[in-house]
Amino acid sequence: MSYLQPNGPVIDLGVNIDHVATLRNARGTDYPDPVRAALLAEQAGADVITLHLREDRRHIKDADVLALRPQLMTRMNLEAAVTPEMIDFACLVKPQDVCLVPERRAEVTTEGGLDVIRHFDQVRAAVRQLQGEGIRVSLFIDPDEEQIKAAAQAGAPVIELHTGRYAEARGAELAHELARIEAGARLGAARGLKVNAGHGLHYTNVQAIAAIADIGELNIGHAIVAHAVFAGWENAVREIKAIMVAARLGTQLARLG
Numbered sequence: 001m002s003y004l005q006p007n008g009p010v011i012d013l014g015v016n017i018d019h020v021a022t023l024r025n026a027r028g029t030d031y032p033d034p035v036r037a038a039l040l041a042e043q044a045g046a047d048v049i050t051l052h053l054r055e056d057r058r059h060i061k062d063a064d065v066l067a068l069r070p071q072l073m074t075r076m077n078l079e080a081a082v083t084p085e086m087i088d089f090a091c092l093v094k095p096q097d098v099c100l101v102p103e104r105r106a107e108v109t110t111e112g113g114l115d116v117i118r119h120f121d122q123v124r125a126a127v128r129q130l131q132g133e134g135i136r137v138s139l140f141i142d143p144d145e146e147q148i149k150a151a152a153q154a155g156a157p158v159i160e161l162h163t164g165r166y167a168e169a170r171g172a173e174l175a176h177e178l179a180r181i182e183a184g185a186r187l188g189a190a191r192g193l194k195v196n197a198g199h200g201l202h203y204t205n206v207q208a209i210a211a212i213a214d215i216g217e218l219n220i221g222h223a224i225v226a227h228a229v230f231a232g233w234e235n236a237v238r239e240i241k242a243i244m245v246a247a248r249l250g251t252q253l254a255r256l257g
């Protein structure tokens with residue numbers, strides 16, 4: 001019997017490189033190169049590289065995905081909307097992981113989780129098509145009991161809990177949103193799902209999420225790119241990973257008494 005919790009001391013960091021591409025696209029230059037950022041992030045401790053190919057290609061381009069796929073030493077987690085175009089592209093690229101996310105062209109960033117209940121047949125078909133190509137599928141959902149159950153019923157082996165409301169919460173709402181994520185992670189793990197989390201996490205709010213033993217991976221991007229402006233890219237990756245591991249080990253050791 002292990003005295004440590006489900007994922008134990010392991011908490012993986014997925015570095016999202018979207019906003020390296022945002023900076024590149026601001027001037028139409030070929031720098032900073034998102035592919036170089038991904039490879040350096042791996043060397044600095046990233047366990048996964050996450051990138052979101054949006055329908056409007058506002059940051060990551062198809063060419064970035066195609067260039068990066070053969071060079072990654074860790075895992076590629078490609079985020080994509082549930083559309084035939086994106087699913088077919090993912091089946092061509094064959095990343096280790098695909099995370100299905102909702103997308104609204106007018107949104108500044110992802111505003112909420114995928115409504116698996118409302119789009120169940122479409123999501124289940126996409127999961128089957130991707131899994132048939134050997135791609136592990138994650139569903140980006142709110143920490144909502146019924147959405148978590150629907151994700152499991154749709155056949156996805158992984159869920160990623162949307163932490164945006166937690167990131168934006170203040171005061172009593174913060175404790176409420178954290179409790180929702182803890183409960184969602186517990187339910188997902190109980191249903192045999194791998195539970196990830198992400199969106200809006202940064203250097204001073206990630207600790208409480210990293211401490212949740214049922215969560216195995218955090219995807220973080222915007223905050224790392226922002227911090228890298230002052231600390232440097234590799235330092236920014238190392239620092240967030242160290243904060244996550246320290247938070248996870250802290251709760252594990254506390255359990256051992």
Ligand SMILES: CC(=O)[C@@H](O)[C@H](O)COP(=O)(O)O
Nearest residue numbers: 018052101109110140198199
């Ligand atoms: C799904 C999610 O929360 C992010 O990974 C997503 O990529 C956010 O979109 P932007 O990166 O365009 O802000």
Ligand SMILES: NCC(=O)COP(=O)(O)O
Nearest residue numbers: 198199200219220221222
């Ligand atoms: N799925 C969340 C992600 O990849 C990164 O989101 P953010 O840290 O850029 O908000």
